[in-house]
Amino acid sequence: xxxxxxxxxxxxxxxxxxxxxxxxxxxxxxxxxxxxxxxxxxxxxxxxxxxxxxxxxxxxxxxxxxxxxxxxxxxxxxxxxxxxxxxxxxxxxxxxxxxxxxxxxxxxxxxxxxxxxxxxxxxxxxxxxxxxxxxxxxxxxxxxxxxxxxxxxxxxxxxxxxxxxxxxxxxxxxxxxxxxxxxx
Numbered sequence: 001x002x003x004x005x006x007x008x009x010x011x012x013x014x015x016x017x018x019x020x021x022x023x024x025x026x027x028x029x030x031x032x033x034x035x036x037x038x039x040x041x042x043x044x045x046x047x048x049x050x051x052x053x054x055x056x057x058x059x060x061x062x063x064x065x066x067x068x069x070x071x072x073x074x075x076x077x078x079x080x081x082x083x084x085x086x087x088x089x090x091x092x093x094x095x096x097x098x099x100x101x102x103x104x105x106x107x108x109x110x111x112x113x114x115x116x117x118x119x120x121x122x123x124x125x126x127x128x129x130x131x132x133x134x135x136x137x138x139x140x141x142x143x144x145x146x147x148x149x150x151x152x153x154x155x156x157x158x159x160x161x162x163x164x165x166x167x168x169x170x171x172x173x174x175x176x177x178x179x180x181x182x183x184x
Contacts, residue, residue, distance in 0.1 A: 001025050001079065001168075004148045005100060011142050014135065015100055017107045022074045024066060027168040030083040039084045039095045042102040043076040043173055046109025053179055064174035074109035076171060085156035092152045093136040094129055101132060 002025045009018040030038070045063055047054035053062050066073040077099055084092065104110040151159060159166055 001077075001096075001151075004096065004152075005077070007144055007148050008097065008100060008139060011144065012135065012139055015097075015103075017105050018100060018103050019107060021071065022107070023103075024068065024073045024076045024169060024171060026076060026078045026171045027081050027166075028078050028170065030080040038080050039087065040077070040079045040099050042099045042111075043078065044102075044104070044109050044111050045072075045074050045076070045174065048110055048113070050104075050106065050108025050110050060179040061176045062179050064177055066171070066174060074107065075103055076173065078171075078173075081166070082156040085154070085159065089149075089153050090133075090136065093139070093149075094132045096152075097132045097135045097139070098129060101128075101135070 002020060002023075005018075005023070005025065006020040009015045009020055045066060046052060047063070053060050055061075066076065079095075084095065087095065102111055104112045154162065156166070
């Protein structure tokens, strides 16, 4: 998955701000095997404009930081199994690009903010996904290497059978940590 995301970020101008060396790609177990619900999510490791802290009410908060070696990660991209692999190929690709598009254009650990009340997906998530479908067609039109896409054509069971299992990173979503203590 990491290699696919890296290829997307190199081939497509709209994703070229992404440095996959600062993105953790992980998986989590979906609680129920249903077709609806969370397929994937992007967790930004900073607040608005890449800030390490954010004021909420009377408190200032920071996010628990994540490192791989000495490199600080700015995003966690999590795919929920088996739910993600139960999708058809095209829906898997839309989901991957959907999450990558959330990465802010400044690549500062913040979301791409769409403006207004619905700053993550705009007012319509369906409209957002229609745009991602256009990007999927654009990406596939660039003739990416088939070995980067083949695993997405398989179900979870087919992947496990072919490769005797699936290996990936699991990571707890970092917690918000209060920076200051309220005075009494």
